[in-house]
Amino acid sequence: MTLDPAGDTSDSGERIGAALARVLDRSARDLMARGDDDVEHTLDVIVRGAIRTVPHAEQAGISLVERRGGVQSTAPSSQVVRDLDELQSSLREGPCLDAIWNERRTVVHDMAAAHDRWPRWAVAARERGVGSLIAFQLFATAGSAGALNLYAARPHVFDDDTADTGALFAAQAALVLQGAQRAAGLLVALENRDVIGQAKGILMERFGVGQSAAFAMLVESSQHTNMKLVDVASWLATEAEHRGSKRVPAR
Known part of the structure; x- marks a missing residue:
C-alpha cells in the first residue's frame, strides 16, 4: 500500500487556522454526539483531524510505549502506519521512538537519507511509500510516553508551518491521554x-x-x-x- 500524492502547497497561515478551527469544531460535535469517554475514539478523531488539517499529512497515528518497552500503535489511519509502529518496536529503532525518548520533535525530510540513522526501519518505510515524516513527543507522565506521527509520500514537504499546526494536534492528544491516565488512577x-x-x-x-x-x-x-x-x-x-x-x- 502506498500513500496518496501530496496536496496543494499554497495554503496560507489564515487558511490553515480556519481549517483547524473547523476540524476541532467538527471533532467536538462528534464526541458530544457519542456521549461517552472512549479514549480510543477521541484519539482517532484527533488523528483524522490532523490528516485533514496539517498540510501534506496523508497518514497518521499515535505510538504509545508500554510498560515492557514495546510500542503500541493507537488510532492508526492505515495498516501501513500500524505495521511501521510495530516494526519500530521489534527493531528498537525509528523516528517515533526518538521523538518519545530523546527529542520533542523528530523530522525526516527525506526517508532516502535516513538510512544511517535507522538502517533497517528507514528501508521498510520507503518500501511502504513513505517519503517524509514528522513525529511529535506527547507530554509524558510517570510510566508513560508517546508520539503523534504524521506521514507523507513525498520528501521535503514538512516545514515550520506544518510543524506548528501538527503540534496543536499533539497537544490535544497529550491532554486526552493525561486525562485518561488521571481517570484510571x-x-x-x-x-x-x-x-x-x-x-x-x-x-x-x-x-x-x-x-x-x-x-x-x-x-x-x-x-x-x-x-x-x-x-x-x-x-x-x-x-x-x-x-x-x-x-x-x-x-
Missing part, C-alpha cells in the same frame, strides 16, 4: 480505598477494635510482610470471603 484509588475499608471492617469485627486500631494492624502487617497495604487488605478480604463460603448455613 482515580478509579484505582477508589478501588484501593474500598478494599482497605473492607479489610478494616473485618478486623474491627474479628478483634473488637476501632477504626484507628484496625488501620494500624493493616500497616503493621504490611511492614512485617513487605507487602503493599492494599495487597494485605485484598488478601484479608479474600480470606474472609473464603471462610464465609465454607460456613454451613444454620438450619
Whole structure:
C-alpha cells in the first residue's frame, strides 16, 4: 500500500487556522454526539483531524510505549502506519521512538537519507511509500510516553508551518491521554480505598477494635510482610470471603 500524492502547497497561515478551527469544531460535535469517554475514539478523531488539517499529512497515528518497552500503535489511519509502529518496536529503532525518548520533535525530510540513522526501519518505510515524516513527543507522565506521527509520500514537504499546526494536534492528544491516565488512577484509588475499608471492617469485627486500631494492624502487617497495604487488605478480604463460603448455613 502506498500513500496518496501530496496536496496543494499554497495554503496560507489564515487558511490553515480556519481549517483547524473547523476540524476541532467538527471533532467536538462528534464526541458530544457519542456521549461517552472512549479514549480510543477521541484519539482517532484527533488523528483524522490532523490528516485533514496539517498540510501534506496523508497518514497518521499515535505510538504509545508500554510498560515492557514495546510500542503500541493507537488510532492508526492505515495498516501501513500500524505495521511501521510495530516494526519500530521489534527493531528498537525509528523516528517515533526518538521523538518519545530523546527529542520533542523528530523530522525526516527525506526517508532516502535516513538510512544511517535507522538502517533497517528507514528501508521498510520507503518500501511502504513513505517519503517524509514528522513525529511529535506527547507530554509524558510517570510510566508513560508517546508520539503523534504524521506521514507523507513525498520528501521535503514538512516545514515550520506544518510543524506548528501538527503540534496543536499533539497537544490535544497529550491532554486526552493525561486525562485518561488521571481517570484510571482515580478509579484505582477508589478501588484501593474500598478494599482497605473492607479489610478494616473485618478486623474491627474479628478483634473488637476501632477504626484507628484496625488501620494500624493493616500497616503493621504490611511492614512485617513487605507487602503493599492494599495487597494485605485484598488478601484479608479474600480470606474472609473464603471462610464465609465454607460456613454451613444454620438450619
